[in-house]
Amino acid sequence: MNELPLSGFRDNALPSEREGRGTAIAGMRIFLTVVTMLFLLLLIAFLARSQGGDWRSLSDPTAPLSRPWLLWINSLLLGLGCLALQWARVAGRHGQRGESLVAFWLGGLCTLGFIFGQLGAWWQFELWGYGVAANPASSFFYLLTGLHGLHLVGGLLVWGLTLRGFSRGRAPARLQLRVELCAIYWHYLLALWLLLFLVLSSPPGVYSVIAALCGLG
Amino acid sequence: MAYADQAEREAVHEPTGFVRRYIWSQDHKVIAVQYALTAIFVGLVALVLSALMRLQIGFPGSLGFMDPSAYYQAMTMHGMIMVIYLLTALFLGGFGNYLIPLMVGARDMVFPYLNMLSYWFYLLSVLVLLASFFVPGGPSGAGWTLYPPQAITAGTPGSEWGIVLMLVSLAIFIVAATMGGLNYVTTVLQARTHGMTLFRMPLTVWGIFMATVLALLAFPALFVSAVMMLFDRLLGTSFFMPEMVLLGQQSEHSGGSPILFQHLFWFFGHPEVYIVALPAFGLVSDLISVHARKKIFGYRMMVWAIVVIGVLSFVVWAHHMYVSGMNPYFGFFFATTTLVIAVPTALKVYNWVLTIWRGDIRLTVPMLFALAFILTFLVGGLTGLFLGNVIVDIPLSDTYFVVAHFHMVMGVAPILVVFGAIYHWFPKITGRMLDDRLGKLHFWITFLGTYAIYFPMHYLGFLGMPRRYYNYDGYEFIPQSAHDLNAFITVAALIVGVAQLVFLFNLFHSAFRGRRSGPNPWRAASLEWQTPQTPPAHGNWGAKLPVVYRWAYDYSVPGEKQDFIPQTVAPQELQGPGIEPESEVKR
Numbered sequence: 001m002n003e004l005p006l007s008g009f010r011d012n013a014l015p016s017e018r019e020g021r022g023t024a025i026a027g028m029r030i031f032l033t034v035v036t037m038l039f040l041l042l043l044i045a046f047l048a049r050s051q052g053g054d055w056r057s058l059s060d061p062t063a064p065l066s067r068p069w070l071l072w073i074n075s076l077l078l079g080l081g082c083l084a085l086q087w088a089r090v091a092g093r094h095g096q097r098g099e100s101l102v103a104f105w106l107g108g109l110c111t112l113g114f115i116f117g118q119l120g121a122w123w124q125f126e127l128w129g130y131g132v133a134a135n136p137a138s139s140f141f142y143l144l145t146g147l148h149g150l151h152l153v154g155g156l157l158v159w160g161l162t163l164r165g166f167s168r169g170r171a172p173a174r175l176q177l178r179v180e181l182c183a184i185y186w187h188y189l190l191a192l193w194l195l196l197f198l199v200l201s202s203p204p205g206v207y208s209v210i211a212a213l214c215g216l217g
Numbered sequence: 218m219a220y221a222d223q224a225e226r227e228a229v230h231e232p233t234g235f236v237r238r239y240i241w242s243q244d245h246k247v248i249a250v251q252y253a254l255t256a257i258f259v260g261l262v263a264l265v266l267s268a269l270m271r272l273q274i275g276f277p278g279s280l281g282f283m284d285p286s287a288y289y290q291a292m293t294m295h296g297m298i299m300v301i302y303l304l305t306a307l308f309l310g311g312f313g314n315y316l317i318p319l320m321v322g323a324r325d326m327v328f329p330y331l332n333m334l335s336y337w338f339y340l341l342s343v344l345v346l347l348a349s350f351f352v353p354g355g356p357s358g359a360g361w362t363l364y365p366p367q368a369i370t371a372g373t374p375g376s377e378w379g380i381v382l383m384l385v386s387l388a389i390f391i392v393a394a395t396m397g398g399l400n401y402v403t404t405v406l407q408a409r410t411h412g413m414t415l416f417r418m419p420l421t422v423w424g425i426f427m428a429t430v431l432a433l434l435a436f437p438a439l440f441v442s443a444v445m446m447l448f449d450r451l452l453g454t455s456f457f458m459p460e461m462v463l464l465g466q467q468s469e470h471s472g473g474s475p476i477l478f479q480h481l482f483w484f485f486g487h488p489e490v491y492i493v494a495l496p497a498f499g500l501v502s503d504l505i506s507v508h509a510r511k512k513i514f515g516y517r518m519m520v521w522a523i524v525v526i527g528v529l530s531f532v533v534w535a536h537h538m539y540v541s542g543m544n545p546y547f548g549f550f551f552a553t554t555t556l557v558i559a560v561p562t563a564l565k566v567y568n569w570v571l572t573i574w575r576g577d578i579r580l581t582v583p584m585l586f587a588l589a590f591i592l593t594f595l596v597g598g599l600t601g602l603f604l605g606n607v608i609v610d611i612p613l614s615d616t617y618f619v620v621a622h623f624h625m626v627m628g629v630a631p632i633l634v635v636f637g638a639i640y641h642w643f644p645k646i647t648g649r650m651l652d653d654r655l656g657k658l659h660f661w662i663t664f665l666g667t668y669a670i671y672f673p674m675h676y677l678g679f680l681g682m683p684r685r686y687y688n689y690d691g692y693e694f695i696p697q698s699a700h701d702l703n704a705f706i707t708v709a710a711l712i713v714g715v716a717q718l719v720f721l722f723n724l725f726h727s728a729f730r731g732r733r734s735g736p737n738p739w740r741a742a743s744l745e746w747q748t749p750q751t752p753p754a755h756g757n758w759g760a761k762l763p764v765v766y767r768w769a770y771d772y773s774v775p776g777e778k779q780d781f782i783p784q785t786v787a788p789q790e791l792q793g794p795g796i797e798p799e800s801e802v803k804r
Contacts (some may be wrong), residue, residue: 022407023327023403023407023408026403026406026407027327027328027399027403030399030402030403030433031395031399033433033434034395034398034399034433034434034437037433037434037437037438038437038440038441041437041438041441041481041484042441045441045445045456045477045481048474048477048480049456049473049474049477052472052473052474053472054455054471054472055472132448132452132453132454133452133453133454133455133469136454136455136456136472136473139448139452139454139455139456143444143445143448147444
């Protein structure tokens with residue numbers, strides 16, 4: 001306290017670059033906590049509803065997720081998108097702006113591929129007679145993948161704004177922060193997608209056990 | 218006090234032009250006023266709806282247009298607007314926005330653009346909700362809890378479009394609340410000025426901070442329920458909708474679980490009580506301390522009570538569902554947690570009373586509202602202990618006792634704090650005082666009037682008078698005295714409703730013609746009263762940021778010239794050591 005003035009006011013101290021970065025990352029973490037809560041509640045609802053007698057598992061031998069090759073391809077695309085964004089993040093940290101921009105482009109394009117792939121999966125579900133109202137299991141498939149996809153679309157909006165920043169020659173530090181935030185967000189959404197994929201394609205016995213353990217059986 | 222000359226830097230450049238300054242503004246103070254005015258407007262709509270309902274109950278048939286559908290629609294919209302669009306928005310979006318940056322010594326919220334979007338999304342949610350008055354079938358009449366299958370079953374008022382607009386509006390509101398909430402929490406954690414430790418923050422900031430944490434964690438449950446119900450309504454899914462036969466026709470739904478909706482709804486719904494109550498607790502603590510000229514009693518205890526209440530509020534939700542049928546062990550668990558949450562809550566009430574004890578009490582208008590809050594919260598809280606017990610709740614659950622309880626604890630008590638806080642902080646917001654005589658008139662009519670409304674309702678509840686009924690004619694078990702009491706309640710409600718016009722007149726008249734207040738009319742110690750300009754300018758603090766040396770409750774410190782020590786006064790400037798919560802612990 002000794003270095004502080006008697007007056008109770010000190011020179012204007014705008015947040016430093018480091019503090020600004022810390023604030024943005026703190027905000028992102030808090031937001032991801034909210035998203036976690038959202039999907040946690042959806043998964044609890046999924047577990048509770050899955051114990052109803054009318055539930056037809058999507059992993060049954062004749063159901064669309066018995067051989068979910070399209071979803072594997074989609075997962076691979078999203079994984080590549082994450083890797084590309086991480087590459088953009090690291091390249092940016094080392095001041096390789098051109099490389100960072102290329103990787104950032106790649107990350108967004110892979111994600112667009114993932115979203116179109118998920119729409120393809122919806123179309124496939126419809127073809128197989130697993131429309132949104134066909135069964136509670138497929139209703140959850142559309143709901144969970146739809147909300148996950150919407151979060152990615154939100155991320156792509158920021159991705160687009162960041163690209164615009166690159167093209168307009170915005171301050172590198174500010175762009176780097178956006179790239180970092182995108183990378184964190186994408187990693188989170190990849191992990192979330194893998195969890196959703198695992199739950200959706202698990203045999204009913206698995207989530208019956210989880211539901212029983214949670215007192216939902 | 219010395220001020221160094223230093224120009225404002227780019228990031229706090231003041232916006233020019235009317236639109237950027239007052240409409241499309243990123244300034245937290247302007248956004249706060251936008252939130253508050255919108256919330257008060259929509260609250261007035263809900264107030265009118267309650268007057269219409271009371272006229273129907275007190276004087277059945279007096280309103281030609283009030284059929285059962287209109288009654289249920291008024292009831293649903295009244296409840297939802299008051300809880301979500303008025304109280305939540307006003308406490309977090311209004312007071313949170315205005316006070317957090319000023320009280321922690323920040324120039325603004327950390328994400329101002331997001332903050333601005335938060336208000337516009339809130340406004341959109343209000344417009345979507347109000348649009349339901351104008352669609353075919355009118356607004357939803359399913360009750361504010363929107364329970365399925367009732368809410369989306371044909372025959373329920375508004376089951377076609379009203380419910381869709383309600384659910385969409387809620388989803389938009391939650392997006393708005395999340396954008397605002399991210400700002401409030403991150404600002405408290407990251408943007409406090411030098412010396413403002415967490416345990417030097419005023420209890421107002423603690424209350425709003427914890428309420429925002431609850432909102433961020435609880436609103437997703439409402440979002441999930443709203444989206445799943447929209448799927449059921451629009452896409453024909455069966456998340457919540459069971460198999461039903463309607464007018465001889467098999468419904469398209471099967472196997473859904475209405476109880477699942479209730480769990481999700483109340484997982485949001487009970488924390489919602491504290492999303493409203495915790496800011497009220499914080500604000501009233503500051504009002505009491507300032508107007509009793511005494512340090513808040515047990516500051517650290519008060520902070521931990523806020524935190525404990527917040528945590529416990531997530532494990533009591535099913536006490537709203539005793540009558541829906543549950544395993545008796547679950548009932549026992551939720552009754553126990555409900556009673557446990559009363560402990561930190563009661564602790565806060567004791568500490569308020571002990572703060573007042575032997576204080577230099579100034580019966581200003583804010584203090585009158587604060588004292589009224591303590592009494593009202595006590596009454597509402599005690600009846601909550603009744604209803605928290607399964608065996609008492611079941612016979613009372615569907616009666617006016619519940620209406621009296623939740624209006625006392627969640628309606629009247631927080632709104633008394635809202636009024637008290639507006640009277641208290643109005644001079645900082647406008648630079649002018651609200652008229653004292655009009656304020657006292659408003660207080661006494663509101664305070665006594667609300668007791669005239671809700672005290673008799675407890676008695677009606679014990680008589681077994683059911684709630685939610687449109688008309689009580691022809692029920693032999695309801696005595697004539699109950700009908701007379703209903704007429705009395707209606708008259709009281711209308712008087713209280715009209716009295717709010719006094720407040721509105723005072724608000725708008727004083728904003729332009731009120732007596733000038735000066736920077737710190739209440740001689741308060743917290744940081745928002747130490748701004749170089751009143752009302753604070755864009756950026757709040759001029760060229761220099763404040764430095765904090767003490768907590769916000771140094772009142773009537775022995776040996777000091779003034780009976781308050783602002784948070785910005787350094788120890789070297791004092792005669793004695795001041796009083797900090799740490800020194801309390803040492804003693």
